[in-house]
Amino acid sequence: MGLILRRGETTRRLLIAAFLAALGTGALAQQAAGSFVGTWKGDVPGIGEATLVISALRSDGQVEGRMEFALQGFVSTFADKADSAKRTxxxxxxxxxxxxxxxxxxxxxxxxxxxxxxxxxxRGTTLDVPVTLRKY
Incomplete structure (x- = not known):
């Protein structure tokens, strides 16, 4: 015996399936973004030893955390915009x-x-270097 669906039931099931698929895609995107959270260390040629600490990612993809450079102990935090005076x-x-x-x-x-x-x-036309940071 086969399953017989009425027109409204078919449409409703398709909508539910589409909704569930969209949720799955969002979860995968969030999971991939979460792989950036952690402490990363390496060397930036021309600048020196660097530590990148990503403590969280907001739902809009914006990073929370800080960058630390051994040279002169420079630390900058993440914010809504880059600002040299505020070190963001x-x-x-x-x-x-x-x-x-x-x-x-x-x-x-x-x-x-x-x-x-x-x-x-x-940085401008004066610096273009490869960067590799490893997770710690």
């Missing part, structure tokens, strides 16, 4: 990429790779 960076995660507009100028574009973050740091 703006960091966002979107489509598997972490982008940081740095307090000291320049931009980091990093992707999650194995146990690290890899990408580039650029």
């Amino acid at each position: 960076n703006k960091g966002t995660v979107s489509d598997g990429t972490l982008t940081i507009e740095a307090a000291l100028g320049g931009r980091y574009v990093l992707q999650r790779t194995g146990d690290g973050l890899s990408g580039r740091y650029t």
Whole structure:
């Protein structure tokens, strides 16, 4: 005996299936973004030893945490915009990429790779270097 659905039931089931699929996609995106949370250490050529601490990611993809540079003990926190006077960076995660507009100028574009973050740091036309940070 086969299952017979009325027109309204079919539409309702399709809507529920679409809703559940959308929830699953959102959960996967949130899970991927969460893989950026942690403490990352490495060296930024031309700047020196760096520690990136990502304590949380907001629902809009904005990063919470701080960056620390051994050189002169410089520490900058994440906020809504990069500001050198306030020592704030703006960091966002979107489509598997972490982008940081740095307090000291320049931009980091990093992707999650194995146990690290890899990408580039650029500042104007004077600095364009590879960056690799490892999770600790």
